[in-house]
Amino acid sequence: MKKMKVFLLTIVMVFTLSAGSVYAENSKVSGSASVGVFSNYVWRGQKLSNSYVIQPSVGISYKGFGFNIWSNIDSDYDNTFEHTETDFTVDYAFDIDRLSLDVGYIYYGLEGAQDTQEVYISAGYDILLNPTLTFYYDFDEGEGGFIVASIGHSFELPGKMELSLGASASYNMNNEVMGYDDSGDEFSNFYNGEVSASLSIPVADMISLEPVIAYTFPLSNDAKDALNGISDDGDDDLLYGGLTLTLSF
Numbered sequence: 001m002k003k004m005k006v007f008l009l010t011i012v013m014v015f016t017l018s019a020g021s022v023y024a025e026n027s028k029v030s031g032s033a034s035v036g037v038f039s040n041y042v043w044r045g046q047k048l049s050n051s052y053v054i055q056p057s058v059g060i061s062y063k064g065f066g067f068n069i070w071s072n073i074d075s076d077y078d079n080t081f082e083h084t085e086t087d088f089t090v091d092y093a094f095d096i097d098r099l100s101l102d103v104g105y106i107y108y109g110l111e112g113a114q115d116t117q118e119v120y121i122s123a124g125y126d127i128l129l130n131p132t133l134t135f136y137y138d139f140d141e142g143e144g145g146f147i148v149a150s151i152g153h154s155f156e157l158p159g160k161m162e163l164s165l166g167a168s169a170s171y172n173m174n175n176e177v178m179g180y181d182d183s184g185d186e187f188s189n190f191y192n193g194e195v196s197a198s199l200s201i202p203v204a205d206m207i208s209l210e211p212v213i214a215y216t217f218p219l220s221n222d223a224k225d226a227l228n229g230i231s232d233d234g235d236d237d238l239l240y241g242g243l244t245l246t247l248s249f
Helices: 002-027 221-230
Strands: 030-038 053-062 065-077 080-096 099-110 116-125 132-138 144-157 161-173 188-204 207-218 238-248
Touching (some): 161 221, 188 221, 207 221
Antiparallel strands (some): 053 065, 099 116, 144 161, 161 188, 207 238
16 A cells, blocks of 8 residues: 555656646746765664665755655665655745745655654754754654754855755654664653765756765764664664765756
């Protein structure tokens, strides 16, 4: 049933993108399609693969409303290539002077685990380092919250390239999806920190290439226990990276 749902929603998305590309000039529809190859699948500090992954994504937006499909293909899932996840995101973003707000919903379609769902709200302010605070609430399997505070800055380089540096810190709020402490209980405590650097390189009209490198690490003993329990090899900190090719329209 889950695979049929993913298939049908994918067909709807492809149709919507096709129509949007035709009428983009008049209706101001915009979108992007990308494919990334990464050394590992890392999500909120959790190491969810033992080898490299391929992550395609396609999204479309219109007057602040957005819809995105993202997937993960694991190169070493039970010793074979396997599609392990497809996520669907619907959101609405708008600005109030220098304040940017984004509210949305995410459906996580998982292979080998229970699907789950989140709603979120994000607020950012257009000042130095662009501070942003995002609150996620998993109302399904996790039944808890997750907060991410982030900062970042971009530098223009010759050749229309752009270097982006970022850092974030997170806090878990009894969200079971984020793992358990050493007593096997859900917990509220600081979760993971992450620092990253990426370089956007234009390679053609509307096409860019972006290498990225990041380091993630636990911010509390509770998080360390949770991350050790989730990772197959017990890793709780990780240096990882990848390369993404993006077509924007």
